[in-house]
Amino acid sequence: MTGWSRRRVLGAALVAATVPLVSAVLPLAPSARVAAGEWPFRRGVNAWPWFALTREFPAPRTDYDWPPFQSQRPVPTPANLARLRASGLDFIRLPVDPGPFLAADVGQRADLMAMLSAAIEASRAADLGVIVNVQANGATHYWNPDRMVSSTSAPEFARYRVFVGEVAGMLADMAQGRIALEPVNEPPQDCSSEAWPKVQAALLTAARGSAQDLPLLVTGGCGSMVRGLAALDPAPLAAFEPILFTFHFYEPYLFSHQGAPWMREPVYRALNNVPWPASAGTLEKTLASVRARMAQDTERPDEAKRAAYAETERVLKVYFDAEPDRRFIDGYLKQVGNWADRNGIAPGRIIMGEFGALRTDTRYTAAPNPDRARYIADVRQSAEALGFPWAFWDLFDGMGMMDDTTRALDPAMVEALGLRMPSD
Secondary structure, three states: OOOOHHHHOOOHHHOOOOOOOOOOOOOOOOOHHHHHOOOOOOEEEEOOOOEOOEEEOOOOOOOEEEEEEOOOOOOOOHHHHHHHHHHOOOEEEEEEOOHHHHHOOHHHHHHHHHHHHHHHHHHHHOOOEEEEEEOOOOOOOOOOHHHHHOOOOOOOHHHHHHHHHHHHHHHOOOOOOOEEEEOOOOOOOOOOOOHHHHHHHHHHHHHHHHOOOOOEEEEOHHHHOHHHHHOOOOHHHHHHOOEEEEEEEOOOHHHHOOOOOOOOOOHHHHOOOOOOOHHHOOHHHHHHHHHHHHHOOOOOOHHHHHHHHHHHHHHHHHHHHHOOOHHHHHHHHHHHHHHHHHOOOOHHHEEEEEEOOOOOOHHHOOOOOOHHHHHHHHHHHHHHHOOOOEEEOOOOOOOOOEOOOOOOEOHHHHHHOOOOOOOO
């Protein structure tokens, strides 16, 4: 997940927009398993930041310290992976920052590939499938999505494409049928961009050149949002079978990203205690929490905070007036179901690759609340009702299901995800 700037359309996110549906029909894949939607990826979790949180040197340098990943980042142990499997999860989505690999010398790159291989083998030892997702870091000054996948003529696209082929080649002989490759995370292009289909086709071609039978995940533009998938023409992608489709879901962002420090729009920073569904709280209580949180903000001048509060109040009024609830989620995800029906795609081939919500900061509320668990349960149940597999974001951090330090699973998240607490 990244702080994609096009997520600033706040009001529109509260109404499921009508989107043009693609009329071309995707032929059924030759494999009976593909045609029936029988894939080993049903319920998963994103294993960030196993291969993220890097130590890049500041500009003008374009390389990383060694080892390139921050040593204090939470990384799952074999015991952690076993507990995930015991909870009922059957796969992990493994985000991999390509920057350290592309900046490394030959020896370091070989070491990094060995580290990645070992992580996959550890997951497989726990009987978990793995979707390897090449996930560029938008906060990195050099090895970021714009430089690598904004177009086929992007400065580092050629090297990125080679890396995708190398990863595909490594995965080709590893637990066939239980491993898949997702070449890009949240494409930065607009939904109707002509550049994204070209970028995706080039990366899929590179992957297929190294691994003929490896399942590949494809997606639409504009950050893999629902409307990006709805604008995707799947017909040309049949040449790259076996393929799966993926999208991300965080709507409405006013709830899921409340307090997110990485979002560019100033309203998110002070948001707190936004209820789910909206009817579970009031505008007045939420604004009181916003004011309390904003009062502790010593980094922004008062004028900037006043402007941010005014905008926050405006968008929250839209939120409460719209009264989003489970029906809102059902309507939004139904767009994906309609797209699948029109194109003859089995719902089991469409993975909701990310969904989740930040924890409410209880310092600015009277007491902890169950809103996050209710929201996650609603999204999960809505996706399952439509037949979509899913991967929760995230294993660790403020959106996680496992404590970074104690490694205890959050019982509320386990229940919301329809899983079971494993016995120790």
